[in-house]
Amino acid sequence: MSTDGLLLDDPDTSDQNNNNKKGYLTKYWRFDQAAPKINNPTTLVLPSIPQEFRIPPNRFDDIENYLTEKYHKFVNSTNSKQVEIFIEYNPGLAPIPNKMKEYLPYNAAYVVALRVTPANNCFKREQMKTIDQKVWDHTMMSATNLLGLALLDTSYNILEGYDIVVDLATQLGFQKDGYGTTYFGEPTFMDYRLFTLNDELYLHANADVTVVTKLDLRSKEHSREATEDEFKINVIYGSNNLEMIMLHQFNTIWSGGDRGKNFALFSIPNTTHPDEPDLTFAEIEINPIHQVQQIYLDDIQMIPRKFVKKRIRRNFSVDPIMMRRVKGGGNPPHLVNTSMVDPTHKQFVEDVTGPLIESTMDPMPSFFTVDEHFFPGSRPAFRKAGHGGACCVSLSRDEALAEGDEIQLAHESWGENDYLLVGVAHTSVIWRRWYSDTNIPDSEKAMIPHTHYVSFFYAFEPRPPFNLRAMSGYFCLGFAGEDGTEGGVYNPYSILTINRKLSQHNETFSCPQIHFVSSFIEKVDDSSSTVIGYGLNDCTPRIVEVEKKELARLLFSDPFEMKIESRNEQEMEVDSPPSWLNAWSG
DSSP states (O other): OOSOSEEEEOGGGHHHHHHHSOOEEEEEEOTTTSSOOOEEEEEOOOTTSOGGGSOOGGGGGGHHHHHHHHHHHHHHOSSOSSOSOOEEEEEEEEEOOGGGGGGSOTTOOEEEEEEEESOOOOSOHHHHHTSOHHHHHHHHTOSOOEEEEEEEOTTOOEEEEEEEEEOHHHHTTOOOTTTTTTOOSOOSSEEEEEEEETTEEEEEEEESEEEEEEEEEEEGGGOOOOOTTOEEOOOSEEOSSEEEEESSOOEEEOTTSSOOOOOEEEEEOOSSSTTSOOEEEEEEEOSSSOEEEEEEEEEEEEOOHHHHHHHOSSOGGGHHHHTEEEEESSSOGGGOOOTTOOTTSTTHHHHHHOOOEEOSOOOOBSSEETHHHHSOTTOOSBOSSOEEEEEEEEEEHHHHHTTOTTBOOOGGGTTTOSEEEEEEEEEEBOOOGGGGOTTSOHHHHTTSOSSOEEEEEEEEOSSTTOOEEEEOOOBOOOOOOSTTSSEEOOOGGGGGGGGSEEEETTEEEEEESOEEEEEEEEOTTOTTEEEEEEEETTTEEEEEEEEHHHHHHHHHBOGGGGEEEOOOGGGGOOOOOOHHHHHTOO
């Protein structure tokens, strides 16, 4: 790592510092300086989004009036189904399955899913505060959440004519009541992701709990009719060159609870039956206890509607999906006897889906960031528990050691494993009750603003109980470069993402307030590198490459690389946290 991190007193060596004025100081890294080195950054623009649905750059400074105009047009229209503003972000990237390649263009390497919606955080809070509440509601709380889908080549360019926008909720009959009239609220499906598992392509979405289906993508010349129980999805924007067929209705990953989202899916070889498909798992929680559940994505156990209704948080229209519980557990579905299960019994979840597999290890982060100093001890800024994020790529010993002598593969951080699985998690600022207290000045609330995100890498064993072996400290991923410095087609909304920067303790960082990692995969033509897809401030999508040796550098750096000798007492002088934080912590 560079030596530009913030240097602060290490309390473990304070006595030594007092005695000989030398000692060591802990290096608390800035989030933006702790980020991995990136290669080949690329921004995306989905051509299938009609130009009239995009906010013109000459209205960026006039967004209050522009949104008001769009809202009134929507209210007075008899044809519109949504406020006519579309913004794409949160790219979910997956390699094209081998079995699918013969039906797609020869240069298709990846497929990407994008969230397409009016809801965004592109603009400054000060601008949005002046907008009439109804206008704000119908834009920022829009029920519209369409799926954008596109084929990419190895350089992450969208193949011409192979991008579409579809409306799954409406076509499948699960859109909430009031769609297209005056309804606002959370959409039926959110945050689409793609996973390639056992040479099949799975689409994953959040709908109160996590739901998943299997896709068949084809070029127009290889078009086929949908069979019984399949759904050929209508294209509402874009050409008909790309055909999307859902191979079955969405199934639900309940995983021991009535709610859940962003469950990463991954697979490992079937060691007991090597000729059988890989075993598939859903990652339910990341830390402090890593929770994983074995699942069979295409097999379901139907559960009674009355049980579902007790569990659904808000959207009763998706009851039929929630009734389709994904089977799980250690036995193949045909060996699971559920005929005598009482769905009201507390053991219902485990009897049908199998117990969660829990890690027994909770490693310390490999380095610390400035939040540890700003908000020490029992007053952390960020939630300890991470959330997806995206997972997984493999990291072998040889790939880790490619970084050189700075990497220390201690037994406790590696175990007996030839490789580990690595994911990316995010965490956000803990919501505190005093955010709504009018007696606390805004200037003090700004010391620890909410809805600010950081990420971290984590590594775990590729076999049950999937023990966590290593975690990095926090980092953030940066903004898109100016026009000409990014691959792909530069997204004109990218300039807006700098309106909201990550901030803590009156310190501003060179990254967005929200960076949301929605995909993390191995590069298709280079096993030494990975690809991260993330959204910036719910405004634009970006794809970057990170070499595996960078993952190792952040996960397994020599602890002494995080220390420097102190030079004088002045370096140890730091500002204390404000007094109000003690009184209003938690």
